Amino acid sequence: MCTTCGCGDEANTRVSSLEGTGHTPEHEQLRLHVNDPGHPHPHPHDHEHSHPHDHDHGPDHGPGHHHPSPNTETISLEQNLLAKNDLLAARNRGWLEGRGIRAFNVMSSPGAGKTTLLVRTLADLGESLRAGVIEGDQETSLDADRIRAVGRPVIQINTGAGCHLDADMLRRGLDALDPGPGSTVFIENVGNLVCPALFDLGETAKVVIVSVTEGDDKPQKYPHMFMAADLVIINKSDLLPYVDFDVDACLRRIRQVNPRAEFLTVSAATGEGLRAWYDWLGGTTSRSGISRSDSLTDSLTDAH
Ligand SMILES: Nc1nc2c(ncn2[C@@H]2O[C@H](COP(=O)(O)OP(=O)(O)OP(=O)(O)O)[C@@H](O)[C@H]2O)c(=O)[nH]1
Ligand SMILES: [Zn+2]
Ligand SMILES: [Zn+2]
Ligand SMILES: [Zn+2]
Numbered sequence: 001m002c003t004t005c006g007c008g009d010e011a012n013t014r015v016s017s018l019e020g021t022g023h024t025p026e027h028e029q030l031r032l033h034v035n036d037p038g039h040p041h042p043h044p045h046d047h048e049h050s051h052p053h054d055h056d057h058g059p060d061h062g063p064g065h066h067h068p069s070p071n072t073e074t075i076s077l078e079q080n081l082l083a084k085n086d087l088l089a090a091r092n093r094g095w096l097e098g099r100g101i102r103a104f105n106v107m108s109s110p111g112a113g114k115t116t117l118l119v120r121t122l123a124d125l126g127e128s129l130r131a132g133v134i135e136g137d138q139e140t141s142l143d144a145d146r147i148r149a150v151g152r153p154v155i156q157i158n159t160g161a162g163c164h165l166d167a168d169m170l171r172r173g174l175d176a177l178d179p180g181p182g183s184t185v186f187i188e189n190v191g192n193l194v195c196p197a198l199f200d201l202g203e204t205a206k207v208v209i210v211s212v213t214e215g216d217d218k219p220q221k222y223p224h225m226f227m228a229a230d231l232v233i234i235n236k237s238d239l240l241p242y243v244d245f246d247v248d249a250c251l252r253r254i255r256q257v258n259p260r261a262e263f264l265t266v267s268a269a270t271g272e273g274l275r276a277w278y279d280w281l282g283g284t285t286s287r288s289g290i291s292r293s294d295s296l297t298d299s300l301t302d303a304h
Pocket of ligand 2: 002003005007162163164195
């Protein structure tokens with residue numbers, strides 16, 4: 001569950017490899033399906049899924065028991081939830097680093113072009129990029145089907161009512177995807193500019209996409225998402241002649257909330273500007289961290 005928007009019920013999260021028939025809604029069955037005996041591998045983590053926030057008071061608590069006010073309870077629930085998530089994210093990060101795997105958490109509002117960009121990237125880079133994808137959506141395997149069509153391994157995570165991926169979901173996705181050492185994992189988060197910003201997954205870098213049809217004011221309205229970004233991609237540049245979107249104003253607003261973010265302007269549909277995205281992806285292999293030194297001018301030049 002998400003204490004930011006009050007959504008969710010993590011017991012309904014489903015992880016699916018799409019192999020076989022599996023559209024059963026039972027999350028336990030799907031987990032068995034993912035870990036099917038045809039694809040054995042050791043469980044890399046030492047913990048089990050738990051629901052620390054999900055307990056109710058029993059009817060028999062003692063007379064000295066004191067109920068905090070509802071507001072206090074919400075805040076401590078959120079702190080506990082995020083603290084637990086950060087711990088699991090740190091384990092994911094260690095697990096990924098230990099295998100030299102790069103994981104990119106791709107976030108945006110619904111429809112900004114995450115899947116389109118990933119499909120095109122996998123098709124353009126072909127065998128030069130060993131990559132798999134973990135797809136997060138509330139429902140359906142439509143996005144995973146699109147990745148599968150370009151012949152790459154993909155795992156679908158359906159969050160049900162949940163509006164974001166968390167570190168435990170990524171861990172389960174990684175168990176199922178079983179990415180090879182030195183490979184790349186793209187994580188397509190649930191389309192949402194709010195809640196995914198709060199949940200560290202243990203990823204190598206956070207990539208935020210904003211499309212020109214959404215308006216150039218998004219960095220100010222959703223500052224947490226843009227503060228968290230390592231790279232911001234402005235997508236759908238092919239539509240710039242038809243919409244009222246000022247790229248320079250948007251970049252300035254990104255800079256105001258996050259001076260270290262890099263940014264690129266691309267069209268995942270026409271391919272414009274994608275060279276810079278591929279260079280960025282390549283750069284993260286040779287650099288130990290993500291470079292945060294690019295100036296506004298450099299990035300603007302790179303994008304064209
Ligand atoms: N004109 C134009 N359309 C694009 C571009 N990128 C994506 N689209 C279109 O935008 C729509 C949404 O794209 P998706 O890739 O499904 O977006 P998404 O972010 O994965 O969406 P969710 O998974 O639902 O959050 C589709 O109709 C795409 O064809 C682009 O660069 N230019
Ligand atoms: Zn949520
Ligand atoms: Zn939420
Ligand atoms: Zn998508």
